Amino acid sequence: MHQIQLTHFHTPSELHQSLSLSLYIITFINIMSRMAEPLAVGRVIGEVVDTFTPSVKLNVTYNLNKTVSNGHELMPNLITTKPHVDIGGEDMRSAYTLIMTDPDVPGPSDPYLREHLHWIVTDIPGTTDASFGREIVSYEAPKPVIGIHRYVFLLFKQKTRKSVTPPTSRDRFNTRSFSQEHGLGLPVAAVYFNAQRENAARRR
Amino acid sequence: MASATTTWSMSSLKSSLASIPSSCSIRCSFRPPNSTRFRPNKTKPAFGSFLGLAPLNPLPTLTSGNNSYEHNFTIIDNGGRVSAMRHGRRVPKLNRPPDQRKALLRGLTTQLLKHGRIKTTRARASAVRKYVDKMITLAKEGSLHKRRQALGFIYEKQIVHALFAEVPERYGERNGGYTRIIRTLPRRGDNAPMAYIELV
Numbered sequence: 001m002h003q004i005q006l007t008h009f010h011t012p013s014e015l016h017q018s019l020s021l022s023l024y025i026i027t028f029i030n031i032m033s034r035m036a037e038p039l040a041v042g043r044v045i046g047e048v049v050d051t052f053t054p055s056v057k058l059n060v061t062y063n064l065n066k067t068v069s070n071g072h073e074l075m076p077n078l079i080t081t082k083p084h085v086d087i088g089g090e091d092m093r094s095a096y097t098l099i100m101t102d103p104d105v106p107g108p109s110d111p112y113l114r115e116h117l118h119w120i121v122t123d124i125p126g127t128t129d130a131s132f133g134r135e136i137v138s139y140e141a142p143k144p145v146i147g148i149h150r151y152v153f154l155l156f157k158q159k160t161r162k163s164v165t166p167p168t169s170r171d172r173f174n175t176r177s178f179s180q181e182h183g184l185g186l187p188v189a190a191v192y193f194n195a196q197r198e199n200a201a202r203r204r
Numbered sequence: 205m206a207s208a209t210t211t212w213s214m215s216s217l218k219s220s221l222a223s224i225p226s227s228c229s230i231r232c233s234f235r236p237p238n239s240t241r242f243r244p245n246k247t248k249p250a251f252g253s254f255l256g257l258a259p260l261n262p263l264p265t266l267t268s269g270n271n272s273y274e275h276n277f278t279i280i281d282n283g284g285r286v287s288a289m290r291h292g293r294r295v296p297k298l299n300r301p302p303d304q305r306k307a308l309l310r311g312l313t314t315q316l317l318k319h320g321r322i323k324t325t326r327a328r329a330s331a332v333r334k335y336v337d338k339m340i341t342l343a344k345e346g347s348l349h350k351r352r353q354a355l356g357f358i359y360e361k362q363i364v365h366a367l368f369a370e371v372p373e374r375y376g377e378r379n380g381g382y383t384r385i386i387r388t389l390p391r392r393g394d395n396a397p398m399a400y401i402e403l404v
Contacts, residue, residue, distance in 0.1 A: 041384075041386055071388055071400070073389075108402060109321070110320065146320075148320075148322065194323075
């Protein structure tokens, strides 16, 4: 432990304080990037989007009590209807786009149909929720067949309103190319959850 | 030690500090970083990914002395084991006799190779890593003898043939480490710590 090292030396108290302050600075600088750590571990950053710094709050809730947290698992019967999505942002003039994709189709061991698009809502005003936006691709309930799928919610900041058009098909969707062709850039927030097929044995 | 800190001065540090958040609670699948690693020659604290191994709030432990050292040690419910060390333990026993243990590991590797991502307890996930890596290594070599060895371990033939077909292009450049473990919430029935294990 580096704490033990400090106490072994007969250092003046100023040196001691300066080292601890420097550690504080480093943790402060790294806090925003550490909020994206579960996304990096779950390979959302890497397979779906590139590395970004989350700057906007994003809360996704199914059925009023099931909040989506990174890497947690939800039952497929809970996620059949569209969730309630709250976003942050500075004011209501900025417009945001929410995209929900599944990068593990048809199965996580061999995802050759990556990705499958489930939902797009555009022109969401900042600090409101997704019902204030325009749903250009309607919500499709996730139906994982093989293995445990990740379902990723991505929030992009739009430069202008009405700049996002629906893609041609839901299959073989590519988030990076979609954001590039509509000028969305890197996402400002992301969250993901896991889901697997519910069979008769899982009656919890 | 003193050489690295002479480049900083108190006034420059204090002026560069904007506001210090007192605590950051991150809802993620990690345990809070609390491992203790002794670095005798480290003068500057490491940046980036290494920070995950440093204690999250070093200041309270610096100032409060001996009473808070227990927060830095791994606090896991170990199912009755008294010590937190692993001296000399080579094989994870998984609370089963040897034949059942082998069958469990065979079944878990078969399912992992079939589905790509499975959810089990943490102990089983870390025990199965070795066998999955072994199977993928056998598939990388690709000869008939290795194929028959894999057929003797994995329960389903189709999976072995599919494995031998796709492993060379999928894991050709990667040397080892073909799995990833992501810790997650404990199981509701018995509070067992769970984890996802997935092929890289």
